[in-house]
Amino acid sequence: MRAIKTLRFGVLQISEEDVVRFPKGIPGFADHTEWVFAGDEDSPIKWLQSLKDGDVALPVAPPELILADYDAKVCSEDIKEIEASSAGELALLVVITIPPDEPWQATANLRAPLVVNINKRLAKQVIVQNEEYAVAHPLFDRAAREAMRGSSHPAPEEARAGGGA
Numbered sequence: 001m002r003a004i005k006t007l008r009f010g011v012l013q014i015s016e017e018d019v020v021r022f023p024k025g026i027p028g029f030a031d032h033t034e035w036v037f038a039g040d041e042d043s044p045i046k047w048l049q050s051l052k053d054g055d056v057a058l059p060v061a062p063p064e065l066i067l068a069d070y071d072a073k074v075c076s077e078d079i080k081e082i083e084a085s086s087a088g089e090l091a092l093l094v095v096i097t098i099p100p101d102e103p104w105q106a107t108a109n110l111r112a113p114l115v116v117n118i119n120k121r122l123a124k125q126v127i128v129q130n131e132e133y134a135v136a137h138p139l140f141d142r143a144a145r146e147a148m149r150g151s152s153h154p155a156p157e158e159a160r161a162g163g164g165a
Contacts, residue, residue: 001013001014001015002014004049004051004054005054006038006049006054006055006057007054007055007057008038008047008049008057009038009039009047009049009057012036012038012049014036014051017121018036018037019034019035019036019051019121020034020035020036020037020048020116020121020122020123021033021034021035021121021122021123022034022035022122022123022124022125023081023122023124024124026058026114026125027112027125029050029056031052032050032051032052032053032056033052034050034051034052035048035049035050035051035123036048036049036051037049037060038057044061044062044065045059045060045061045065045096046059046060046061046093047059047060048060048093048095048114058095058096059095059096059098060093060094060095060096060114061093061094061096061108062091062092062093062094063092063093063094063108063110063113066094066108066110066137066139067110067137070092070110070133071130072092072110072113072128072130072133073128073129073130074115074126074128074129075126075129078115078124078126079115081122081124082115082116082117082120082122082123082124083117083120083122084117084119084120089117089118089119089120090115090116090117090118091115091116091118092113092114092115092116093113093114093116094108094109094110094113094114095108095109095112095113095114095125096108096109096139097109097136102149103148104140104144104145104148104149105138105145106138106139106140107134107135107136107137107138107139108136108137108139109135109136109137110128110133110134110135110137111127111128111130111133111134111135112125112126112127112128112135113125113126113128114126
C-alpha cells in the first residue's frame with residue numbers, strides 16, 4: 001500500500017492493483033503515468049486521480065451516460081498498445097471539463113476517450129475515428145443550462161437570432 005495526499009479526497013491509501021498505468025501519459029499530463037479512480041462508489045462520475053500530483057484529478061464518466069448511442073470506433077493499434085485481446089477487457093471513459101465559474105457549461109470529450117484494459121490496468125487516451133463526436137460535447141441541454149445558470153434572459157446568440165430589439 002502507498003498513500004497520496006490529494007486536494008479533493010485527503011489522503012488516499014492505494015494498493016498496486018488499483019493503479020491504472022498510462023505508459024505514454026495523457027495529453028497535457030505526459031509525465032503522469034500512474035492514476036487511480038476515486039470518488040463516491042454510487043456515482044457514475046469518478047475522478048481519475050494522478051499519483052504523481054495530488055492536486056491533479058480529472059472527472060471521467062462512461063460515454064453512454066452522456067450520449068446513449070455512443071459507438072466509438074477505436075483503431076486496432078491503440079488496442080494493441082494496451083495489450084487487450086478482446087473487447088470484454090476494455091472500458092471506455094470520457095473526460096469531463098467543468099468550468100469553475102460556469103458549471104452549467106460542462107462538456108465531455110467524446111472525440112478522445114480513455115480506453116482502459118481493465119485486466120492489465122493499462123490505458124491510453126485515443127482519438128476515435130468517428131468524426132461526428134465533439135471534443136466539447138455539452139453535458140446539459142440548452143434548457144438545463146439556462147435553468148442552472150438561473151437566468152431568465154436569453155443567451156446573447158438567441159437574442160440576436162430572434163431579431164433583438
